[in-house]
Structure formats: structure tokens, C-alpha cells
Amino acid sequence: MSNWQPDWKTLNAVAAAFLQSTPLAATIESVTPPGSHAATGLQLELGAIVSALGGATPTTGTLIIAVDTLTVPAETTVIAVAGVEIVARCVQVVGSGAATLNVTGAGASLQITSAEIAGSLSVALGTNAAVPFMLDSLASPQILTLDASSPDVVEVTTDSVRVADVMHAPWSQLSLQLTSAIAGVVADQPGADALALAESMLRWVSANGRALLGNRASFPGLDYNDIASMLAAASALLTATQAAASGAIYVPVLSADLYQSQVGGLLSIAQIYDSKISALQSQQGIDHEIAALATTLGNINQQAAGPLVATLQNLAGETAMLETQLTEAALQLSQVADTLKQLQTALTQAINDQFQQELVSTAVETLFTLATLYVGAAAAVLGDPEVVAGKFSAVLKAALDVTKSLIEAAKDPLTSVIAYGLDAAGQTPSDTTSSAARAGGQVLAASVASFGEAANTLWAVVGVAIANAPATIEYSPDFLAKLEAAPDLSGFTTGGVDPVTYWNAVVVQTQAAVQPHLDLPEATAYLAAVKLAATYGGAIGDLQMKLLDLYTQGISTFARLQAVYQAQAQWASLQNALAQQEQQQQAAIGLLQRGYLNVKRALVTAVGNYRAAFRYQWMQDSDIQVDVSMNYLMLAQQAQRSIDSLVKVLSGTPSGPLRPRQDFRGITYTVTRSGAELFSEVDGQGQAQWSIAAGDPALASQLGGNTAIYLDEVTFVLEGAKQSSEVELEIATSGRHESMIGTDAQRFVSQAVSMNNFYVPRTPPSFISSWKFADAAAYMMPTPYTNWTLTVKQGNWHGVTAISMTLSGKYLQNPKSGPSER
Numbered sequence: 001m002s003n004w005q006p007d008w009k010t011l012n013a014v015a016a017a018f019l020q021s022t023p024l025a026a027t028i029e030s031v032t033p034p035g036s037h038a039a040t041g042l043q044l045e046l047g048a049i050v051s052a053l054g055g056a057t058p059t060t061g062t063l064i065i066a067v068d069t070l071t072v073p074a075e076t077t078v079i080a081v082a083g084v085e086i087v088a089r090c091v092q093v094v095g096s097g098a099a100t101l102n103v104t105g106a107g108a109s110l111q112i113t114s115a116e117i118a119g120s121l122s123v124a125l126g127t128n129a130a131v132p133f134m135l136d137s138l139a140s141p142q143i144l145t146l147d148a149s150s151p152d153v154v155e156v157t158t159d160s161v162r163v164a165d166v167m168h169a170p171w172s173q174l175s176l177q178l179t180s181a182i183a184g185v186v187a188d189q190p191g192a193d194a195l196a197l198a199e200s201m202l203r204w205v206s207a208n209g210r211a212l213l214g215n216r217a218s219f220p221g222l223d224y225n226d227i228a229s230m231l232a233a234a235s236a237l238l239t240a241t242q243a244a245a246s247g248a249i250y251v252p253v254l255s256a257d258l259y260q261s262q263v264g265g266l267l268s269i270a271q272i273y274d275s276k277i278s279a280l281q282s283q284q285g286i287d288h289e290i291a292a293l294a295t296t297l298g299n300i301n302q303q304a305a306g307p308l309v310a311t312l313q314n315l316a317g318e319t320a321m322l323e324t325q326l327t328e329a330a331l332q333l334s335q336v337a338d339t340l341k342q343l344q345t346a347l348t349q350a351i352n353d354q355f356q357q358e359l360v361s362t363a364v365e366t367l368f369t370l371a372t373l374y375v376g377a378a379a380a381v382l383g384d385p386e387v388v389a390g391k392f393s394a395v396l397k398a399a400l401d402v403t404k405s406l407i408e409a410a411k412d413p414l415t416s417v418i419a420y421g422l423d424a425a426g427q428t429p430s431d432t433t434s435s436a437a438r439a440g441g442q443v444l445a446a447s448v449a450s451f452g453e454a455a456n457t458l459w460a461v462v463g464v465a466i467a468n469a470p471a472t473i474e475y476s477p478d479f480l481a482k483l484e485a486a487p488d489l490s491g492f493t494t495g496g497v498d499p500v501t502y503w504n505a506v507v508v509q510t511q512a513a514v515q516p517h518l519d520l521p522e523a524t525a526y527l528a529a530v531k532l533a534a535t536y537g538g539a540i541g542d543l544q545m546k547l548l549d550l551y552t553q554g555i556s557t558f559a560r561l562q563a564v565y566q567a568q569a570q571w572a573s574l575q576n577a578l579a580q581q582e583q584q585q586q587a588a589i590g591l592l593q594r595g596y597l598n599v600k601r602a603l604v605t606a607v608g609n610y611r612a613a614f615r616y617q618w619m620q621d622s623d624i625q626v627d628v629s630m631n632y633l634m635l636a637q638q639a640q641r642s643i644d645s646l647v648k649v650l651s652g653t654p655s656g657p658l659r660p661r662q663d664f665r666g667i668t669y670t671v672t673r674s675g676a677e678l679f680s681e682v683d684g685q686g687q688a689q690w691s692i693a694a695g696d697p698a699l700a701s702q703l704g705g706n707t708a709i710y711l712d713e714v715t716f717v718l719e720g721a722k723q724s725s726e727v728e729l730e731i732a733t734s735g736r737h738e739s740m741i742g743t744d745a746q747r748f749v750s751q752a753v754s755m756n757n758f759y760v761p762r763t764p765p766s767f768i769s770s771w772k773f774a775d776a777a778a779y780m781m782p783t784p785y786t787n788w789t790l791t792v793k794q795g796n797w798h799g800v801t802a803i804s805m806t807l808s809g810k811y812l813q814n815p816k817s818g819p820s821e822r
Contacts, residue, residue, distance in 0.1 A: 003096060004193035006186060008043040008069070010629065014185055014597065015042035015178050020590030021570070022177065026577040027170040035061030037081075040171050042178050043069040046101075050079055059105060066171035068179040068201065072121065076100040084110040087172045089179060089204040093119025100130050109147035113166045115140035115204050125151045139410040140207050140490065164215035167208045168222055180205045180234045184556070185597070185628055187237060188604050192496075195241055202238035206231065207490035213483060228480040229562060232458050235489055236555035239451045239548050242494045246545035247501065248736070248747040251616045252318060252609050256647045259610065263639050265307035266603050272300055273596035274632040280589050286581065293588050297567045300595065308561040309469045311602075315554040316463065322550060323382055325735045325752050326543040329787075330378040332689070333536035334392060337371040339529050344368065347514070347522040356517070363429035363513035364526070369438050370506050371533055373399055373445035374499070374540050381452030381544045383460075396449055399442035403450075406443070407491035417443045418495035418502075425505040429513050437506060444502055447492040448544060454486040455551035462558045475565045499541035500747070507534045528676050535691040535787050538747075539736045546749040553605065560598045567595060600628040603635060610642045616748050618658050619708050619741040619812060659741070660813045664709075667702040669784070670719075671803040679797045686797025687789065694738035694745045694785040699807075707740040708812035710781040713772040715765075716757045716790060720801030723761035727795035730756055731771050734787035742814045753782050756793075781809060 019025065019041065032038045039049045044067050053063065062083040070088040074097030082105030091114050093099045098120040103110050108125040112133060122130035128151040135142050136156045143162055145155045166172055179201045187198035209231035216224050276296055279289050344364040351357040376396030384393060406414060421440010424433040461482050465474040511530060517523040574587045607626045614622040624642045626635055671690045672678065679686040692699070695707040703709070716729050735752035738745060758768040773781050784807060 004197075005092075006189075006194065006197060011182055011185065012042050014593075014628075015182055017590040017593035017597070018178055018181055019174075020586045021574065021588075021594060022174060023570070023573050023577055024170045024174045024177075028174065031170060032064070033062065035059055036064060037061065038064040038066070038171050040066045040174050040178075042182055043067060043071065046070055046072045046077055050077060053080070064171055066169075066175040068175060068182070068204075072099045072101070072119075074099050074119070076102055078102045078104060081105045082107055082109070085166075086110075086112045086114070087166060087175055088112070088114050089201060090114065090116040090118060091121060093117075093121060095119070098122070100124060102126075102130075107148045109145070111143065111145045113141050113143045113163070113172075115142070115207075116200070123154075128152065137410040138413060140203065141211075160211045161215050161218060163208065163211040164219060167212055168219040172208075173222075173227075176205055176208055177230060180230055180237075181594075181597075183234070184237055184601060187241060188601060188628060195244055199238065199241040202234050202241065203490045205234040206238055206488070209234065210483075210488050210490065213480065225476055225480060228483055229476075229559065231483055232461075232479040232555060233559040235454055235483070235486075236458065236552040236559075238489055239455045240552040240556075242447070242451050242492075243545045243548040243552065245494050245496050245498050246542060246549075247498045248542040248546060248749050249612050249615055250546040250549060251612045251748050251750040252314075253751050254609060254613050254646065256643075258314075259606070259646055260643050262307060262311065263603070263606050263643055265303070266599055266606065267636055267639055269300060269304050269307075270596065270599045270603070270632055270635060272296070272303070273592050273599060277589055277592045277596065280585055280592070286585055290581070290584055290588055293571055293591075294568055297571060297591075301564050301568065304564045304599075305473075305561065306470065308557055308564070308602075309466060309473070311557050312462065312466050312554060312561070313469070315550055315557065316466075319459065319547065319550045319554065321735070321751060322543055322547045322749070325749075326378055326540065326547055327382060329536050329539040329543055329734065329736075330375050330382075332787075333371055333378075333533060333540060334375045336529055336533045336536060337368060337375065340364070340368050340371065340526070340533060343522065343526040343529055347517070347520070347526045350520050350522045351517060359429055360513050360517070362431065362434045363510045366425075366429065366434045366437050366441075367506055367510040367530070367533070369395075370441045370445075370503065371537060373441055374503065374537050377445040377449040377452065378540050378544055380449035381456060381547060383453075383456050396445060399446040400449065402439075403443050403446035403492070414443050414447070414491070414493050415495035418493075418497050422497055422502055422505060425502065425509060427509070429509060441502060441506070444494060444497060444499060447494050448499060448548075450487040450492045451489060451494075452544060452548055452551075454489055455548055455555070457482050457486050458555050459551040462554055465558065473561070473565075475562055499545065500538050503537045503541055504534070507537070524674065525676060528673060532689065532691075539734055539787055542736050542747055542749050557602070560602060563598055564595065567591060597628060600626075600630070600635065603639060604628065607639060607642050610646055613646070615746075616739070616750070619739060619744070619746065620659070659815070661810055662813070663809070664703060664811055665808040667699060667807050669696075669698055669805040669807065671788075671805065672801065678800055678803070679792070682791070686792040686800075688797075688800075688803060689787070689789050690803075691787045692784050694740040694783075696785070699784060703811055706811050706814050707742075708814075709739075709784055709807075709809060710811070711773065711784055711807055711809040712781055713770050713808045714757075714784075715759070715767055715770045715806045717759065717765050717804040717806075718792070718795065718797065718800045719804055721796045721799040723795055725794075726758060726760055726768070728756065728758050728793040729795070730754065730791045730793050732789045732791075733782050734789075736786060737783045738785035739783045740785070741812060748783075 028038050060082050062085060063081045064085045066087040069090045069092055072091060072093050074094045084103050096119040100122045102124045104126055110123050117135060121133045123133050123146050124130040125148060131146060131152055131154055133144050139158045141163055143157050183198045183201035186194050209227060212227055348357055348361045351360060372392055372395045376392040379393055418440045421437050424436035427433045461477045461479055465477040514523050514527055571591055578584050578587055603626050611622050624638055624645060626638045679688045700707045716731060732754035733752055735750055737748045755771045756769055757771045760766040
């Protein structure tokens with residue numbers, strides 16, 4: 001684990017809003033045994049907690065600590081109580097040093113429920129020798145217990161009933177709520193360390209939430225629907241941390257009016273939260289503010305529901321679009337995989353040398369296995385539609401079984417299996433390296449499939465809940481039943497590896513293994529199929545990860561909608577539980593701050609969409625960004641800048657130091673295929689598929705070496721076959737685009753484009769309509785670096801030997817030296 005630590009002071013301040021505004025606080029006070037003390041929070045210092053107990057005389061009570069992170073001084077800490085119960089995702093010894101906890105009360109005992117002990121920790125009961133406290137596997141959570149009956153033996157268990165027994169206590173539930181809420185804040189921060197911490201937090205919430213739901217018959221009386229909602233939100237965020245490994249950027253279809261309406265609505269709600277929090281903190285007119293809070297929350301609900309529902313409906317359209325694109329890519333790869341199997345048999349049989357035969361056979365079998373796994377994973381993400389499932393699901397099921405066995409054994413990190421497999425995939429094929437590459441691919445594909453299945457299932461619940469919105473909304477959908485059927489995500493991981501990176505490593509090695517045999521026609525045919533497979537496998541890798549991202553955005557947005565709707569009822573409950581005005585004041589501030597945080601996070605997402613559009617358009621980052629630490633004035637300023645900038649971006653007149661952009665017309669590209677027919681028959685029509693790699697020299701050489709190209713018009717002509725009348729073509733892109741500026745290649749996922757190209761076959765051809773992108777919003781213009789599909793709707797495709805493309809559009813100049821200035 002990294003020694004990096006977040007700004008706990010700031011995070012604790014955010015967490016304070018939750019502590020002040022939860023009915024669980026009153027419950028904890030009422031159920032804490034006399035003479036005992038319960039300390040709850042996000043991150044607490046053990047030294048401060050012990051000091052607050054006062055005195056060194058042992059008591060007969062219990063010290064209960066329920067936190068996300070407990071910081072322990074690297075020394076001996078004497079705790080003068082009879083028992084200590086610690087629930088902490090991480091017990092962090094300062095400086096990862098050594099610490100001893102000495103519990104001195106009569107019949108002393110200490111129990112820790114945790115997922116991580118950072119540093120060396122020992123426990124001594126009374127005058128007995130200190131005993132090391134260590135987790136005995138990778139399983140999480142683990143309960144470590146030491147008591148007076150065996151003061152030198154630590155009992156370690158992962159039994160789910162025991163875990164649920166610990167976590168059903170109100171202080172444990174509160175700590176889970178805090179960890180779940182703050183994980184979202186941490187995940188919004190930049191950097192790999194912040195993402196890793198958020199992931200660890202969410203795994204903790206997921207594992208404990210699953211234990212509670214799985215044993216709810218043993219612990220009645222809890223609000224399991226509320227726990228299920230928390231677990232659904234945590235599962236979505238955990239999935240988002242995995243999708244972050246993708247090297248592709250999702251570019252939503254934005255318009256100035258839609259974006260301005262969305263951001264403006266969020267800012268108006270943020271202003272209400274900000275002004276009401278300030279009024280309560282001013283200590284003036286508190287009676288009035290508290291009395292009016294229910295009305296305020298009702299007004300916020302009315303204003304917030306519309307934008308949130310609109311966001312959910314937009315996401316529904318975007319997910320449907322990506323689902324279609326992913327289905328198409330999976331179908332294409334499945335078809336190529338069938339071809340690969342036949343071609344690899346012919347290739348290996350044509351090679352005479354036994355050593356070379358075995359080497360090539362090993363390489364091509366690894367590629368085929370990975371292709372099969374990727375199709376199966378795509379099917380799982382899509383909800384296992386029969387059109388792409390079948391035999392591929394069987395292969396994925398075997399991979400899932402292997403991965404689950406590794407999780408249950410809890411000895412080897414899945415991250416290591418994936419990393420070892422990726423490293424092996426880049427080495428010369430052999431039985432050892434290929435076996436490792438396949439094993440890593442199994443774990444990666446199984447993990448993506450598991451996250452995808454869960455996210456798809458939860459997103460479907462949201463879809464039902466808002467099916468009749470805005471007229472009616474189901475604010476308490478049945479997440480519980482779906483979570484029980486969904487996989488436990490707490491053990492799965494992508495290991496921080498982009499599936500496209502893994503796929504490309506296998507493709508490159510396969511090509512290298514076959515390259516020496518190009519004198520064989522079987523090798524030429526096989527490599528042509530590999531080129532197609534490389535394109536579709538990469539598309540699956542990007543599309544499925546971006547789809548996971550959209551699913552999780554939708555689930556998180558619905559959680560915000562739930563929070564807004566439930567705020568009035570929460571306030572009524574808090575008013576009944578809190579008698580003193582000061583308590584009600586702090587609870588009111590906390591409740592408003594929780595809502596304000598949700599609005600800020602929604603603004604972060606909205607401005608992130610603008611930044612993605614800017615990145616696609618200009619191949620550099622915008623200097624406009626927001627984060628949840630900003631006050632209202634800063635948020636409003638940056639958000640308004642993003643609105644103004646988007647208008648300029650869409651009009652093609654952005655301000656600021658950007659790369660020069662120029663128009664171009666009439667460059668050409670010729671599509672051919674050696675060793676195979678260019679067209680195949682699909683549903684009675686001729687269809688050709690090809691891809692253009694980012695920076696293809698055939699295009700760059702016509703533009704002075706510049707490679708960042710955006711298309712506004714293309715014409716297509718079929719060459720080599722006689723046409724007797726008008727030719728009608730339908731041309732579609734996949735929605736997965738690449739681009740390159742200098743040597744910096746990037747990948748994007750956006751809306752697929754399908755248009756027609758009609759021409760009369762003359763010399764030169766007379767075009768009735770061209771493949772012309774009429775929208776002036778340049779970020780929507782596709783790059784040529786995508787997967788193309790051309791279908792002949794009318795015309796002769798038999799005997800066509802080439803497709804001539806003539807392209808017009810815009811290009812960015814490559815940087816003269818070093819990175820661009822911004």
C-alpha cells in the first residue's frame with residue numbers, strides 16, 4: 001500500500017456534516033452501555049480518544065471506536081478500560097512504524113475489525129506479553145480478537161455472520177455511511193493515490209454491506225432498504241474507480257443551450273444551500289431559519305428534481321447509444337474470432353518447423369482465447385443478450401470460476417495476476433508466458449464482466465424507477481433483491497489495467513510471431529484477420545469501460561435525487577430526536593451541507609463533460625475546472641466560464657492560447673485488402689469494414705505531417721467494378737475514435753455517425769449527396785481514425801477492389817517542439 005495520506009482535516013470537516021445530521025447519533029448515545037464510550041468519525045487519533053477518557057485508573061466499561069481510519073501513535077498506548085472494540089477500515093500506525101496497545105482493565109479484551117493494518121501493531125492485555133496483530137490473508141473484513149481467556153493467542157475470522165454482528169451496531173453503520181460518502185469526495189480528487197484510497201473505502205463498504213444483507217434474518221430491525229441504497233451507490237462508485245483505468249475519454253453530445261440550462265440549474269440550487277448555511281452559521285434569526293428549514297428543503301426538492309431527472313433521461317439515451325455500439329463491436333469480434341480459429345489451424349499446419357509451429361500455435365491460441373473472453377465480457381456488461389452470448393458466455397463462466405477461486409483463497413492479489421499476465425503478454429510466446437497471459441486475461445475479463453453485470457442490473461432498477469418521470473418517480477426502488485442476485489464486487493479488480501492495453505500487447509506479440517512466415521499465404525490471410533480483430537477488440541475495451549462509467553453516473557445521480565427527496569423526512573426525524581436548539585442548528589447545517597456537497601459533485605461531473613469536449617476538439621486540457629472544495633463564488637465563476645467557453649468552442653472561435661486550426665480539402669485515402677475479398681455479403685447486401693489507425697502516414701503525408709484531423713465531408717467511390725446506374729452507399733463510424741497530435745495518441749468514445757453517399761458513376765463521379773457533417777459543433781465531427789462500415793444499398797459490389805475516400809475538414813498543427821502551451 002502507498003504511504004500517501006489525504007488531507008484528513010478537510011475530509012473530516014466534510015464528514016462532520018454527516019455526523020451532525022444523522023439520527024444514528026442519538027441512537028448511539030442511547031445504546032452505548034453505561035461506563036462505556038463510543039467514538040465515531042471519519043479519521044480519528046487514538047491518542048486524542050484515550051486522552052478524552054481521562055485518568056489512568058482502569059474502568060469496567062468498553063471503549064468503542066468506529067471510524068474509517070484510526071491513526072495510532074508509534075509507541076505504547078495505555079488504554080485503561082476493560083474492553084476495546086475497534087471498527088476501522090485501516091489502522092494506520094504513524095509513519096508505518098511500530099505500536100503497542102496495552103489494555104489494562106480487569107478481564108481485558110481487544111477486538112479489531114479491519115481490512116488493513118499499516119505498520120506493526122501489537123496488543124498486550126494487562127501485564128501479559130504483547131502479541132502481534134496481523135491480518136492472516138487478503139480477505140476483508142477480518143475480525144481479530146484477543147481476550148483474557150487466551151491472552152497470547154489472536155483469533156482471526158472472516159465469518160460473515162460475525163462480521164454482520166459487528167457491523168449491525170449503530171456506530172458501525174454510521175462509520176460505513178461516512179466512508180461511503182467521503183469515498184465519493186476522494187474519488188473526485190486528481191491522482192492515482194486518491195483513486196486508490198477511494199477504491200479501498202468502497203471495497204470496505206461493499207464487503208460489509210454484503211455481509212449485512214446476507215444475514216439480515218439474524219439481525220432484524222435495521223433499515224435494509226437504506227443499507228441497500230448505500231450499497232448500490234458504493235457499488236456504482238467502486239465500478240467507476242475500475243472504469244478510470246480506461247485510456248479513452250467519453251465525449252457526450254453537448255449543446256450550448258442544454259449545458260447552460262443544466263449548469264444554471266445546479267448553480268441556482270447551490271446558491272440556496274450556500275445562503276441558508278450562511279444564515280444558520282451567522283447566529284442571527286436562528287429560530288426563524290430552523291422553523292423554515294422544512295419549507296426550504298421542499299423548495300430545493302422542487303427545483304432539484306427537474307435537472308436531476310433530465311440528467312437521468314439524458315444518460316438513458318447515452319447508455320442506449322453505447323450499448324448499441326458495444327453490441328455491434330462484440331458481434332464483429334465474434335465473427336472475426338470464428339474466422340481466426342479456422343485461419344490459425346491452416347497457418348500452423350502450413351509451418352514445417354516444429355519449434356516455429358509450436359511458437360506460432362501458442363501465440364495465436366492466446367489471441368483467440370482473449371478475443372473469446374472479451375466478447376463474453378461485453379455480453380455480460382450488456383446483460384447477456386443472446387445475440388452476442390452463446391459459446392462466449394461459457395468461456396467467460398470458466399474465467400469467472402477461476403477468478404472467484406482466487407478471491408476465496410485470498411492469498412495472491414488479483415492485481416498481481418493481471419500485472420504478471422500483461423508482462424508475459426509482451427514477451428516471446430511460450431507455454432509459460434502464454435499461460436500467464438491467458439490467466440491474467442481471464443481475471444481482467446471476469447472482473448470487467450462482474451462490474452458490468454452489477455452496474456447494468458442496478459441501472460435497470462433506476463430505469464424502472466424513473467420510467468414515468470417527471471409525473472411519478474419511485475424513490476425507494478428494489479435495489480435489495482437485485483443486489484442479492486448480483487456478484488459481490490468487493491474482491492474483483494481490473495488491477496488498474498486498461499483492457500485495451502492488455503489486448504494490444506497480445507495482438508502485437510501474435511503479429512510478431514506470425515511475421516516471419518509471410519511467405520505463406522496462410523500467414524497473410526491470418527494477419528489480415530488479426531488487423532480486424534485488433535480494431536474490434538480495442539473498441540470493445542473502450543466501449544465497455546465507458547458504458548460502465550455511464551451506468552455509474554446514472555446510479556449516482558439517482559442517489560442524489562433520493563437524497564433531495566428524503567431530506568424533509570430526515571429533518572423531521574432529527575427535530576424529534578434533538579431537544580436543544582444548538583443541536584438542531586448543527587443538524588440543520590449538516591443536512592444542508594450534505595445536499596450542497598451533492599450539488600458540487602454534480603457540477604464537477606457537468607464541467608467534466610465540457611472538459612472532455614474541449615479535449616477532443618483541441619487535443620489539450622481546458623484551464624476551467626471545479627472541485628468540491630470551492631465556495632459558491634468560485635464555483636459560479638468557473639461554471640460560467642465553462643458556459644461561455646463552450647459557446648465559443650461550438651462556434652469555432654475559442655479564446656486562449658490554442659493550437660492553430662486550419663481547413664483542408666481534397667485529401668485522399670484508398671481502402672484495399674490484400675489476401676481477402678474487400679466485401680462480404682450481409683443480409684443480401686455488400687458490406688466492407690476497415691479501420692484507419694491514428695497518424696496513418698497515408699493521410700498525414702498530405703497535410704505536412706499533421707495528424708489531428710476532423711472531418712466535415714467525405715465522398716466514397718467504389719473502384720474496380722462496373723456500375724450501371726446510381727450508386728447508393730450507407731457509411732457508419734463506430735463512435736470509437738482515435739486522434740493524434742505529434743506523438744500523443746488518444747482515444748475517445750462518442751456518438752456513432754451514419755450517413756449516406758449517393759453518386760452517379762461518371763468521370764469524375766457526380767455526387768448527389770456526400771457524407772457531410774452539417775453540424776458546426778466541431779467536437780462532434782468524427783476523426784478518420786475509427787472503425788468504418790460501408791454498406792452498398794444500391795450498386796454492384798462484386799469485384800470491387802478498392803474504395804476511394806476524398807476527405808475535407810479541419811486539422812490542428814502539430815506542436816513545433818515539446819508539449820503545447822496552455
